[in-house]
Amino acid sequence: MGIHIIYGSHYGTTERYAKELSRRIGGAAVDYRDMRKISSQDTVVYFGGLYAGGLVGLKKNLPELKTAAKLIVVTVGLADPNQQENVQHIRTSVTKQLGEELSAKTTFVHLRGGIDYERLNILHRTMMRMLYSQLRKKPSEQLGSEERELIATYGKKVDFTDLSSVEKIEALLQ
Ligand SMILES: Cc1cc2nc3c(=O)[nH]c(=O)nc-3n(C[C@H](O)[C@H](O)[C@H](O)COP(=O)(O)O)c2cc1C
Numbered sequence: 017m018g019i020h021i022i023y024g025s026h027y028g029t030t031e032r033y034a035k036e037l038s039r040r041i042g043g044a045a046v047d048y049r050d051m052r053k054i055s056s057q058d059t060v061v062y063f064g065g066l067y068a069g070g071l072v073g074l075k076k077n078l079p080e081l082k083t084a085a086k087l088i089v090v091t092v093g094l095a096d097p098n099q100q101e102n103v104q105h106i107r108t109s110v111t112k113q114l115g116e117e118l119s120a121k122t123t124f125v126h127l128r129g130g131i132d133y134e135r136l137n138i139l140h141r142t143m144m145r146m147l148y149s150q151l152r153k154k155p156s157e158q159l160g161s162e163e164r165e166l167i168a169t170y171g172k173k174v175d176f177t178d179l180s181s182v183e184k185i186e187a188l189l190q
Pocket of ligand 1: 027028030031065066067068069070094095128129130131140141143
């Protein structure tokens with residue numbers, strides 16, 4: 017019986033959270049591409065960066081994650097998880113990835129990351145540019161909190177990472 021800490025991250029914010037948990041509870045934080053075999057008695061804490069509602073690497077590892085006795089999925093995104101509307105949005109999209117059955121027995125934790133537009137690769141930059149230009153066409157009273165946030169931070173460098181929020185996950189593992 018063990019705890020596996022796995023992460024899927026493109027620019028490092030999610031990785032930092034996973035490494036912080038590993039520093040606190042011991043054991044390695046492993047990139048999703050190097051995930052080892054999970055036994056039916058194991059607990060998996062899967063940290064994933066949010067990209068257009070999906071978590072990095074989650075789909076690839078679904079068959080293995082289904083084996084775990086306990087699954088904690090930690091989402092890391094730009095949207096503020098203190099806003100209930102954002103959490104609902106994230107849950108709906110991640111449930112599509114996980115499937116209803118696995119989702120129902122998963123514990124979710126939502127953390128906040130950051131973005132540095134200068135570091136984005138061409139694909140991510142283009143995706144954000146398209147999203148931004150779509151949002152700019154929407155009347156402002158129809159914009160949700162996540163969408164307003166995206167407009168406010170577009171093109172900038174912001175970091176909402178708060179490593180102390182990993183406490184929430186530690187508490188779930190006790
Ligand atoms: C193309 C793209 C799509 C994104 N989609 C979302 C999203 O749907 N929801 C969200 O909260 N954040 C979204 N973000 C913000 C990332 O989740 C955020 O930058 C996160 O900290 C990235 O994690 P990483 O540094 O581990 O890759 C997106 C960022 C990019 C570049």
